[in-house]
Amino acid sequence: xxxTRRDVIGRTLxxxxxxxxxxxxxxxxxxxxxxxxxxxxxxxxxxxxxQAAGAASPRLGRGSELAALVAAxxxxxxxxxxxxxxxxxxxxxxxxxxxxxxADGLLDAGNLSSPPDTGFVVEATAAALEVARRSRDQxxxxxxxxxxxxxxxxxxxxxTGGIHTPNHRWVVCAALARIHSLFPDxxxxxxxxxxxxxxIYQDADGQFPERSPNYARVEVNAFLTMARLLxxxxxxxxxxxxxxxxxxxMQPDGELETIHSRRQDQDRPVHAVNFYxxxxxxxxxxSNPAFAAVARMIAERPGEGLVEGANPVLHxxxxxxxxxxxxxxGAIPSDYRHVFANSQLVRIRRGERAxxxxxxxxxxxxxxSGLAHNPTFFNFRKGKAIxxxxxxxxxxxSLGVFRAQGIAMEGDRIALHQRLEAPYYQPLPKEYRxxxxxxxLTPVRDGRFWSKLDFPxxxxxxxxxxxxxxxxxxxxxxxxxxxxxxxxDRVPYAVELAFRPxxxxxxxxxxxxxxxxxxxxxxxxxxxxxxxxxxxxxxVINLSGHTYQAHGAALRAAGNCIYITGYTPFRKVITIRGV
Numbered sequence: 001x002x003x004t005r006r007d008v009i010g011r012t013l014x015x016x017x018x019x020x021x022x023x024x025x026x027x028x029x030x031x032x033x034x035x036x037x038x039x040x041x042x043x044x045x046x047x048x049x050x051q052a053a054g055a056a057s058p059r060l061g062r063g064s065e066l067a068a069l070v071a072a073x074x075x076x077x078x079x080x081x082x083x084x085x086x087x088x089x090x091x092x093x094x095x096x097x098x099x100x101x102x103a104d105g106l107l108d109a110g111n112l113s114s115p116p117d118t119g120f121v122v123e124a125t126a127a128a129l130e131v132a133r134r135s136r137d138q139x140x141x142x143x144x145x146x147x148x149x150x151x152x153x154x155x156x157x158x159x160t161g162g163i164h165t166p167n168h169r170w171v172v173c174a175a176l177a178r179i180h181s182l183f184p185d186x187x188x189x190x191x192x193x194x195x196x197x198x199x200i201y202q203d204a205d206g207q208f209p210e211r212s213p214n215y216a217r218v219e220v221n222a223f224l225t226m227a228r229l230l231x232x233x234x235x236x237x238x239x240x241x242x243x244x245x246x247x248x249x250m251q252p253d254g255e256l257e258t259i260h261s262r263r264q265d266q267d268r269p270v271h272a273v274n275f276y277x278x279x280x281x282x283x284x285x286x287s288n289p290a291f292a293a294v295a296r297m298i299a300e301r302p303g304e305g306l307v308e309g310a311n312p313v314l315h316x317x318x319x320x321x322x323x324x325x326x327x328x329x330g331a332i333p334s335d336y337r338h339v340f341a342n343s344q345l346v347r348i349r350r351g352e353r354a355x356x357x358x359x360x361x362x363x364x365x366x367x368x369s370g371l372a373h374n375p376t377f378f379n380f381r382k383g384k385a386i387x388x389x390x391x392x393x394x395x396x397x398s399l400g401v402f403r404a405q406g407i408a409m410e411g412d413r414i415a416l417h418q419r420l421e422a423p424y425y426q427p428l429p430k431e432y433r434x435x436x437x438x439x440x441l442t443p444v445r446d447g448r449f450w451s452k453l454d455f456p457x458x459x460x461x462x463x464x465x466x467x468x469x470x471x472x473x474x475x476x477x478x479x480x481x482x483x484x485x486x487x488x489d490r491v492p493y494a495v496e497l498a499f500r501p502x503x504x505x506x507x508x509x510x511x512x513x514x515x516x517x518x519x520x521x522x523x524x525x526x527x528x529x530x531x532x533x534x535x536x537x538x539x540v541i542n543l544s545g546h547t548y549q550a551h552g553a554a555l556r557a558a559g560n561c562i563y564i565t566g567y568t569p570f571r572k573v574i575t576i577r578g579v
Contacts, residue, residue: 063124105157115161206245289330359404382578383527400545478577498557
């Protein structure tokens with residue numbers, strides 16, 4: 001059985017009557033919250049024990065099952081405190097990790113014999129050993145010995161193992177810091193310092209290289225772990241800076257903007273729940289009321305998990321500071337225009353209305369993991385009604401969708417621009433000609449296709465141009481998208497608006513994918529978005545371009561899409577407002 005974080009704490013905020021009774025008996029906020037987590041953990045442990053006694057060893061994951069069992073066994077308030085029923089399961093879970101190690105002391109966890117993926121597992125296993133040690137329970141001796149063997153073998157591998165991505169360095173460092181706190185060894189600290197010697201990149205906006213909330217949680221957690229366990233308070237600074245940045249990436253419901261990410265989350269929602277432990281720790285450590293406000297906001301969400309990775313109860317047991325009450329007061333910023341200059345991202349929030357304008361696509365590098373290639377340049381939400389994406393593009397030499405080349409602040413206006421050029425090619429100069437016609441396989445200047453024509457040595461001519469500009473103007477409760485596309489005439493052009501599923505179209509929208517005239521609406525309960533006016537001069541809406549089409553793929557935003565279309569020169573003002 002694979003116990004995920006949702007299994008472990010999926011009902012954290014359920015059973016309100018029981019929680020309220022416990023809260024009345026426990027006046028301290030930190031202890032009350034711990035008991036709420038523990039209740040959900042006990043429910044997960046009951047499910048684990050409900051497995052057949054002879055069930056096969058569970059899939060390892062990152063140690064959520066082990067964490068749940070150790071937390072229940074070692075928590076005096078748990079209904080499973082020191083229950084002998086847990087010991088066989090605990091020992092089997094720990095042995096599963098030890099048995100899974102390759103000869104080099106590493107795990108196959110997606111990546112084969114992977115130092116960083118093994119490092120992720122150390123978060124739960126090392127915390128479990130620390131908490132088990134503190135219990136001073138002889139019945140846990142075999143568990144402790146198995147975890148000792150596992151962690152020492154892993155530690156020996158991590159002092160020489162390599163990485164793939166920027167955040168992997170800090171995962172390995174945090175794992176070594178945890179192992180060092182249990183089994184002090186100068187080799188671990190030397191290896192940490194070797195990685196740290198490369199420097200920690202964090203831009204002026206507080207973003208790490210990958211600009212990804214999913215991976216920032218990994219980095220923030222790693223630096224906080226090193227600061228705590230190695231007594232290096234300087235490592236708290238990147239944690240603080242990123243947690244502040246998140247305040248301005250946070251949507252009214254706690255989702256974090258991902259449009260600027262360079263990883264897999266750039267087109268999917270990520271919630272601040274992933275940062276719960278880090279916000280709570282730093283709120284208490286720094287007496288920071290804004291961080292405390294985020295922790296409270298997360299805690300108020302019903303039926304949701306609170307952290308990615310290992311069980312939070314285990315971390316509350318490992319780090320007593322987490323059980324102290326949060327600072328009073330504080331608020332999450334809710335009325336601002338904040339520019340993330342390095343990411344070419346502007347975040348705007350007005351209470352329950354929020355918008356993002358993005359021009360930081362990593363072009364012309366290409367489309368690949370590790371690059372920001374989401375062509376969404378605007379999104380908007382009003383409460384539960386969410387316009388996840390606005391994109392646009394035309395059938396211009398199959399060069400694909402509009403990708404802004406940065407943002408330009410023009411007073412209160414935000415301007416996005418892209419110039420596309422599609423040349424033709426002249427005969428190859430005589431000095432580069434070959435009698436056998438065997439020329440280098442090279443791309444055309446705009447990169448849309450390759451051929452054995454030695455394009456770099458050819459002169460271009462007959463250059464065709466498409467100038468694309470969007471100016472975003474905020475007006476009270478609305479945003480205007482002033483779109484101007486000029487250059488070659490009669491190019492079919494389309495604007496795509498993709499709404500998150502769960503709502504209903506109204507007005508002139510919903511009868512077809514095209515908003516032909518007037519205004520359309522999209523409503524989710526009492527929240528709505530009005531958009532338009534419509535225009536449907538054609539039905540050419542493929543914005544993919546050669547990059548995708550060459551692989552049989554298509555670039556279409558997820559969700560319920562509506563299109564506004566016209567021909568160049570295309571000049572259109574689209575108004576988007578919350579209603």
